Amino acid sequence: MKKLIKLGVAALTLSMAANIATAEGKLSIYHWFEYIPQELLDKFSAEYDVEVTMDTFDSNEAMLASLKAGKMGTYDVAVPGDYMVEIMAGDGMLDTFTKAEMPNHGNIMDQWVNVGFDMGRKSSIPYQWGSTSFSVNRDDYKGDINTLGIVFDPPAELQGKINVLDSQGELLALASMYLGIPQCTSDRDQLKALNELLQNAKPHWASFGSDIAKDVLVSGDASVGMIWSGFSAKAREEGANVEYAFPKEGYVVWMDNVVLLKDAPNRDNALKFMNFLLEPENAAAVTNYAAYTAGVKGTEPHLSDAVANSPESNPPASPVGEFVQACSQEVQTVYDTIWTNLKK
């Protein structure tokens, strides 16, 4: 037995050493959980002879905190959401690249080139975009679901069977839409109303959770789940009879982006990787895996039918979704108080 273990350890060490010895360079990625297929990473590794390592996070804020706490300079690329790109750029955490360094820059869809959070795409490329709304189990509820009232003022049969994302920004944005008030409002009466709405809605909610959002729908623990579009599609694939809502009051649209981090230890490989992700085939591979939508031209031929035609990825013409806004410090402080009140 001991001998066997020794052998195993030796083999492991050898194979690791071999990896290090053969790889041309390294690439260190900081990414969301369950968001990139391993095969795609392997493909990149093989094609460019680069050893790829990846750490994952579960919220934009967690990523920011970890980078601020001294991880700058260890990762080459990260994958922040729209508003977080703006925040990171404002904090000087992003490096820029030229179009010459990114040959596939032209593959970015026109509507995603000049975006508010990175005009002209100088330090980020689109990864995937999708929406945040909620899904309802159609076995449990047959009525109209295209209203945010399902979450914030639920009908009796759904009360106590609702999971909401443990994500302050998205929850408060949806709540604002339900009330018909602007995001990040500084109007005191509106903020009070927002606080009150959440206080009144909470007793109807069974749980707060982001990483469990899909599982509670599949297992039937929750009949309604605030959820990301692709996660809902996956829940449907896994057998839950859920329908994703595009509420009439509005819903959240987001886009995740691959950014080039300042002080990236392997800047060249990072650019290669970003360029690699702009290949239609590779962008489509991510879409097929995550069930969101790529921001790259020409992915259609590579998409699986299920993903291309999924109701979650094909929102109706109206209503349109809105990006979550990054609030000013004054409003954010009030938001934090509202959030603490909600969870005290």
Added chain:
Amino acid sequence: MAELPKVNPEGSAKTYSGFGIPLIFPAWIIIGFFLVIPVAMMLVYSFLTKEFRGGVIWEFSISAYDQFFLYRGLFGDSPPVIEWTYISIFWRSIWQAGLATFCCLIIGFPTAWFIATRTGRNKTIWLFLITIPYWVNLLIRTISMKFLIRDNGPLNEFFLSIGLISEPFHIINTNFAVQLGLFYSYLPFMVLPIYAAVERYNFALSEAAADLYASRTVTLFKVILPTVRPGIVAGCILVFVPSLGAFLAPDLLGGAKNFMIGSLIEEQFKGAAGNWPFGAAASMILLSLVLIVLTFYARNQTKGQI
């Protein structure tokens, strides 16, 4: 009866003064590096000004402690009143941890007693059985627990099938589920120290008590419990302290509806709040609470020995 080994009444720690002293330097370095420095950093951070969206500005400020104890309304400009929010979060955590400790003690003491009174090989087997579940990661165990107790999980299915209940017993996302999670996670931390104490217990003392006409109850409370007290206290501390900061059980089994101390602090660093000084201040207040309890215990201990 065999002759007892001679025991130095002052304890063995005080009598040693050989050349081995430098050998404990590594221990001191580890304590200094991994305990004193981080705690000192936390103390300093708790008195700094918060930077918007995480980070600190190097300016002295007591606003973190102010936020903890004083409430100035939703917009921060009303006259200050006592802030009950955080105190109640702390109270909830302390209550949960205390209850978990109590439950662990009630179940753990007889278990430890049972194991310690087995003979030879059996003892080892029972101890082994206690530790087996803990070879699995805490996260996995907590998630498994969640699968077991949910509305249409095996536990409910079983009770439904034998007709004990007519509709699912709702456990998941309740405080009871959190309790169950804490109790299950930390039970061995109670059993093992008590086992160690009971194993050293000299059963001749029980016989002596019986000879002096002490009833079983009196023997338990006047002879056994005082003798194994160090084990019980160690077990209680080992269960109480980690339960206090636990956030896996509250998040996964309790549905994360209410902050516990652990999740409140986590939110300050990982969540949207991004308020590092406040997170540090909450940690310092927690640390002080634990220290007060431990100091109180240590003083009691020394008094008890005289």
